[in-house]
Amino acid sequence: MGSTDESTPSNGLVDRTGFSVRDIIRDVWIGIGLPETALESLILPGEEDTGPIVPSSFKVGTLAHACLALAALSASQVHALRNGGIRVPNITVTRRHAAIEFKSERLYRLAGVNKPLEHQSLGGLHRTSDGYVRIHDGFPNHVKAILGVLGLPEDATREDIAQKTKNWASIDLETTATVDGNAAAYALRSTQQWDSLPQSKAIGNLPIALKQLAPGERGWSSRMHPDQTRPLKGLRVVELSRVIAAPVSGRTLAVHGADVLWVTSPNLPDLPSLDREFSRGKRTIQLDIHKTADKRKLLELIRTCDVFIQGYRPNSLARHGLSPEELVKANSNIIIANLSAFGPQGPWSGRRGFDSLVQTCSGFNVSEAEHAGQGEAARVLPCQALDHGAGYMLATGIMAAVHRGACEGGAWQVDVSLAGVMKYLRSLGQYPGSEGFQCDDFNRPEDIPEGYFETNETGYGTMTTVRHAASIEGCDVGWEIMPKPLGSDKAEWLLS
Structure with a gap:
């Protein structure tokens, strides 16, 4: 099994080209x-x-296998600790099933019909004067x-955009x-x-x-009592997110029994093909944090939750009084889980980004095209x-924080970024040529x-x-709440 010479010390990557799936799991776990x-x-x-x-x-299948296993093992670890420190139950994840679950939003059927994702x-990709740019148009505000940047009216077509972008340099x-x-x-960049x-x-x-934000008392919430077959039963999660990455983390916590309240904004449109898939296991409410009453309700939920997941740019919620410092003041044992495009550090930390855009700017699209050898630009x-x-990495980090909070106490913060996962996947190396x-x-x-x-x-x-790929010995793994339209539930916790 070979790899490209892109994974060298000169580019800042750790060389993991020889890593097995167990090596990856151990690396992240430790x-x-x-x-x-x-x-x-x-x-x-x-x-x-x-x-x-x-x-x-890229070794996508190996990454998928490791990610699903890490999440299941961290749930099993929590289950063992809350039940008096018993042996960590065995977890089983098959490689093929994990890879399939990485495509779950493309594979579900509604009334027997597989509906394609909205295009x-x-x-998408547009030519510029010196290359290409990829534009994301998933939400009306992005469009x-x-x-506005291109000086086009609201009724502009794709062809209108193409005529404008070809007059721009890509970086400009x-x-x-x-x-x-x-x-x-x-x-569109190369890896170099x-x-x-x-x-x-x-x-x-x-x-x-993963880091501790503030010290505090060790132990569990009174809701996290033992003798449960659901590893996260009693864990309260507020999830403020859209699209795929952060919703996957909430869905993963829900499959192990967490009470997940998915909070979306009534000011953003539904994304039916995605929302149906990633709402599995969750109750769904809508709050407008620009409105005083809705913001008060959100803060009330945060004060009484265990985990707060947010999928927005670093520091973007601070102007609404939802900075880490304010959240810890409201809830001294909270776990704050952040999912961003480029992470909390660096000059791009405040930028918007999505999976396809990180692939584009990091060289992944160019490298894939070069290896495929079909003459594509990307x-x-x-x-x-x-x-x-x-x-899945964010869910793993959250469950690690649950475990460490029980053992060490305090409030915790978990940060995961699309670019961080990109960097780790790249460090595993690539298959040679078109193999x-x-x-x-x-x-x-x-x-x-x-x-x-x-x-x-x-x-x-x-x-x-797609059924969840992981099982845990002696535990019930699965979603108990099925998808429903956004905003169908009350902004309150289940009794537990």
Whole structure:
């Protein structure tokens, strides 16, 4: 198994090209301060297969296997501790199933029909005077912002945008859009160009950063009593997020029994194809934090929660009185979990970003295209690997904070970024040449045996979805709450 020469000390990457899935799990597990003995509880069918499982030069299948296993093992660790320090129950995650779950939003069926994801009408890759930029148009405010930067009216077409972008240099358009224009657009770079940027140096070498914010009493919430078959039963989670990455983290906590309240804004549109998938296991409420009453309700929930997940830019919630300092004042044992594009450090820390944009600006799209050898300027990964990887890593970090809070006390902060997951995935190396593309893909439900799915009645009708890839010995793993329209529930906690 080979790798490219991009994973060298000169570019700041740790060389993990020889890492197995167990090596990855150990690397992250020890890095966030969890007991090494728990690693004996891993059962990983398919781990001996180190070849590609989805078509990519990057080791996406290995990352998926490690991410799902890390999340399950951290849940098992919490379960063992809350039950008096028993042996950590064995967890089982198969490689193929993990890779399939990394594509879950593309594979569900509603009333027997697999509906494709909404396609961007204005965004995507656009030519510039010296290359390309990728524009994100997932929300109306992003569309309005990029049209403003380009001097176009609201009814502009994709062709209108193309005529404008070709007159811009890529970096100039990126800078104007992201720094001054509140848009989401990034230049297509090579890995070498990315490595030369200060932001690339500001991203840590581990995908999870965990730190204690303030000291406090050790122990559990009274709701986290023993003798449960659900590892996170009694854990209260407020999730303020949209799209994929942060919602994956909340969905992962919910599959292990946490009470997750997904808070979305009534000012943003629904994203039906994504919201249906990532609301599994959650209750859903809508609050407008610009309104005094809604903000008061959110703060009330935060004061009585265990975990606060937010998927917005670093410091963007501070102007609403939701800085880490204010949150700790409100709740002295809170776990604050942040999911961002570029992390809390570096000149790009305040920039908007999404999976596709991080792939674009970091050299992933260019490197994928070069390895595929089809003459493309850019090729995207076969799934939202940065989104999914970051979501599972954030859930792992949260559960590590739950464990360490019980043992050490205090308030904790977890930081995970799309760029951090990108950097870690890149450090695993790449398959040589086009070898990584010599495999089948899971593009349709028909490509996957029925045993990987489960069917439930939801607020949208009968829904068949990818079953969770992890199991924990002696525990019930699964979603108890099914998807429903946003804002369907009350802003209150379940009794426990």
